[in-house]
Amino acid sequence: MRFMIIVPGGPETESGTPGTEEQFADMQTYQDEMLRAGVHVDGQGLHPTSKGALVSWENDEWVVTDGPFAESKEIIAGFSIIEVSSREEAIEWVKRWPRSAAPNPGQALELRQIYSPEDFDAMLSPELRRREEQLREAAARQAAQG
Known part of the structure; x- marks a missing residue:
């Protein structure tokens, strides 16, 4: 079973600052642990929405709206994909997420099966x-x- 861990964005990620040295080191340790356990498939951070675009279908044509996306309530800052044997195992890996890279209070890491x-x-x-x-x-x- 594959799962995606979705990392929420916020003012820090939208500022274009990719993170602190501590966050990078902690995430590398976490990813190394997942690699050694054989569950890590992929993981990436995303540029801020100011470098993105929304592409929507309106009136029978594609409409491109450049970022940032001020109306977005749920911004995704990054993701990890893991392959595990159960939902419970996936949840246990999410609980090991480094505290230095944890979402802000009121936000949560989202776990979705692929x-x-x-x-x-x-x-x-x-x-x-x-x-x-x-x-x-x-x-x-x-x-x-x-």
């Missing part, structure tokens, strides 16, 4: 299932290249 191909078995035709497998294989090859 769909796996098997979740769609009942609804996919054999042709769509084969195409899904081909897409995943191509993505894995591309990731391995670099």
Whole structure:
């Protein structure tokens, strides 16, 4: 089972400051621990919304709105993806999140399970299932290249 740990943003992350040396060191220790346990898949921080864009479909055309996103109530500052055997194990890994990089009071790390191909078995035709497998294989090859 794969899970995404979603890290909320706030004034600090929106300022464009990626973090303190202590936060980097603590996160590297945490990621190293996850790597040694074999559960770490990926993890990245995100640039502030001022460097992003919202792309929406309106009146039969795409509309691009440059950031920052003042109306966004929920800003994502980063994420980690872990692969574990259960939801309970995922929660235990979230509880080990470094306190120096923990969300501000009133915010929380969000844990969401990622769909796996098997979740769609009942609804996919054999042709769509084969195409899904081909897409995943191509993505894995591309990731391995670099």
